[in-house]
Amino acid sequence: MATSSRSRSLVRWLSIRAALWAALLGLTLGTVASWQYWRVSLRAVDVRLGDEARSLATQVTVGEDTLNIDVPDEVVRILEADEGYYGVFDTEGRLLDGMAPAGPASGARLPLTRVRQGHREVLVDGPRGASVVVGRPLAPLYGDVRRLAASLLVASLVVAVFALPMAVWLRQQLARSIGQIDHTARLLAPGQPARIDAGSVDTEFVGVATALNEAFDRLGRALARERQLTSDASHELRTPVTTLVAETQWALGRSRTPDEYRRSLEVCARQARRMKDLAESLLTLARLESGTLAPTCEPVELRDLADETVAELLPLAAERGITVQVDGTAALQGDPVQLRTLVSNLLSNAVRYNWPHGQVHVRLSQAPDKVGMEVANTGSGIDPAETMRVFDRFWRADTARAARDGGAGLGLAISRAIVDAHGGTITCRSVLNEGTTFSVELPTTSRTRSAGL
Numbered sequence: 294m295a296t297s298s299r300s301r302s303l304v305r306w307l308s309i310r311a312a313l314w315a316a317l318l319g320l321t322l323g324t325v326a327s328w329q330y331w332r333v334s335l336r337a338v339d340v341r342l343g344d345e346a347r348s349l350a351t352q353v354t355v356g357e358d359t360l361n362i363d364v365p366d367e368v369v370r371i372l373e374a375d376e377g378y379y380g381v382f383d384t385e386g387r388l389l390d391g392m393a394p395a396g397p398a399s400g401a402r403l404p405l406t407r408v409r410q411g412h413r414e415v416l417v418d419g420p421r422g423a424s425v426v427v428g429r430p431l432a433p434l435y436g437d438v439r440r441l442a443a444s445l446l447v448a449s450l451v452v453a454v455f456a457l458p459m460a461v462w463l464r465q466q467l468a469r470s471i472g473q474i475d476h477t478a479r480l481l482a483p484g485q486p487a488r489i490d491a492g493s494v495d496t497e498f499v500g501v502a503t504a505l506n507e508a509f510d511r512l513g514r515a516l517a518r519e520r521q522l523t524s525d526a527s528h529e530l531r532t533p534v535t536t537l538v539a540e541t542q543w544a545l546g547r548s549r550t551p552d553e554y555r556r557s558l559e560v561c562a563r564q565a566r567r568m569k570d571l572a573e574s575l576l577t578l579a580r581l582e583s584g585t586l587a588p589t590c591e592p593v594e595l596r597d598l599a600d601e602t603v604a605e606l607l608p609l610a611a612e613r614g615i616t617v618q619v620d621g622t623a624a625l626q627g628d629p630v631q632l633r634t635l636v637s638n639l640l641s642n643a644v645r646y647n648w649p650h651g652q653v654h655v656r657l658s659q660a661p662d663k664v665g666m667e668v669a670n671t672g673s674g675i676d677p678a679e680t681m682r683v684f685d686r687f688w689r690a691d692t693a694r695a696a697r698d699g700g701a702g703l704g705l706a707i708s709r710a711i712v713d714a715h716g717g718t719i720t721c722r723s724v725l726n727e728g729t730t731f732s733v734e735l736p737t738t739s740r741t742r743s744a745g746l
Contacts, residue, residue: 313453316450319446319450323445326441327442330437330441334434334438335413338413339413342406342428343406346404346417346425347425349425349427350425372429375430376429377429378393378428379428380392380396381419381425381426382424383423384422384423391426393426394410395409395426396416397416404418411430411431411432413428413430415427415428521686526575534568536564537564540557540560540561543557544557571703575703577707578686578703578707578710581713586714589627590628591626591627592626593625593627594623595624595632596623598636599619599636599666602633602640606641609641609645613650614650614651615650615653619655622657623658623659624664624737625736625738628711631711634707635711635712638704643670643672643729647672653668653671654667662736663736664737667731669729669731670729671727671728672728673725674726674729677723677724680721680723681721684705684706684721717736718733719733719734
């Protein structure tokens, strides 16, 4: 229930935030619009005052020793109707005509604009150093800006209110998608193919649903491999454990001769080694497939590994009259220990599963970006329909012969894991009663990858 509660809290928070963002956006736009309206209107007032001031300046004429001021009555009426004023000042700042409260400050450069006692004023030069001042109140402009701001504020609140139903709807859609994903995840269990229906979630969640489905698939494959490994390991351990129990019971059943005890202990030792080899092989395979046994990157000569492996297998090959031939050379960057295991597994299988007096041929090849290795024998071969299974754990083409020759059926599975870890490929071709060929291709430079899930 914790997950569901957190999902509901998330969508509620998103709904509230959407409404708040809508209100904030409206307020921001309203503030910008009001400020722009104020600037434009104030500029228009300045232009009008400037025109009126320059027009009044032309009404001031120069006498012999005096300034004659003739302001039209119409201009006076207009200014008084708007609660404005004008004033004509001499060079010493004395008011000669009009009602302006003050002239320009001493040393002020005209024309100029200023705000004085709630009025916007424009000052211009007149004849003989006189100056003309025209002013209008800013109260009407302030009132217009306040009304505009109030209207925009109301509009923002209305938008926020209308955004709430949309936010609620989005919340429901989000909750539905999250709920469907949550429900499917809760149904997921080993062996149950529960998956998220990408068509039932919103477009924004299709990628999430697809990624989760892929993760579920990988998890299912990993669980299947784990179950198969447990089953196969139990099956493989049953025979040596049964043999150990039977031998110890036989030896302890009554007194035996020293030779009989020795023979019984040799049987127990063989079965113990078999279980030890099986455990080590399973551990190696598990570490390779999980990526915890990442290969190192060192220069490796495959021809040297092949020659050393042939020398180790020479007694077994000579016992069966089998000849082993190695041709070509190949060098790459890789893990020498893992690659030695790969070569040893393929060559030992080629020798063990061969006809008496048969042949094993190893061919190495070098290309600029990859190396190749083929290991072919002249054995009984494998049914071509079964060649894809040769890399499965514990799979054997001939169970009776495999039991006689030893081995747990993990060598080729380990070989494939090593090739995969090095970023290469391995394939098998076989013809019944003619022989089997394993082909390996590996990059010359390190290009490792992890098996993961």
